[in-house]
Amino acid sequence: MFSATPIERSAEAQADVDRACRDLALYHFMSCPFCQRVRHQIQRLALPIELRDIQRDPERRQELMAGGGRTMVPCLRIDHGDGEVEWMYESADINRYLARRFEGQ
Ligand SMILES: N[C@@H](CCC(=O)N[C@@H](CS)C(=O)NCC(=O)O)C(=O)O
Numbered sequence: 001m002f003s004a005t006p007i008e009r010s011a012e013a014q015a016d017v018d019r020a021c022r023d024l025a026l027y028h029f030m031s032c033p034f035c036q037r038v039r040h041q042i043q044r045l046a047l048p049i050e051l052r053d054i055q056r057d058p059e060r061r062q063e064l065m066a067g068g069g070r071t072m073v074p075c076l077r078i079d080h081g082d083g084e085v086e087w088m089y090e091s092a093d094i095n096r097y098l099a100r101r102f103e104g105q
């Protein structure tokens with residue numbers, strides 16, 4: 001397992017990030033190497049994103065299938081507000097999205 005040194009932000013900037021992360025959730029499971037890459041990115045960027053383990057929790061698995069259409073992980077659920085929800089698959093896409101949105105913030 002790799003561990004990342006989380007980036008540091010001012011308390012104010014971290015509070016903004018914490019707030020933004022309430023609209024995100026990662027569907028994953030522990031032994032999935034692609035999920036590990038995304039968890040590493042989440043740790044590095046100090047993002048309090050809720051992790052939803054689809055192996056441990058069958059309801060989360062059903063939720064992923066119903067919402068995203070596949071049970072492949074990792075999948076980042078992004079709540080854009082106004083009822084618009086995006087289900088982002090592909091670890092590389094998720095990591096790019098998180099970096100663009102939170103790197104340097
Ligand atoms: N190219 C994908 C690969 C993801 C992948 O293969 N995930 C596996 C777990 S390690 C999976 O969910 N397989 C079950 C499925 O595809 O339904 C990525 O990088 O995210």
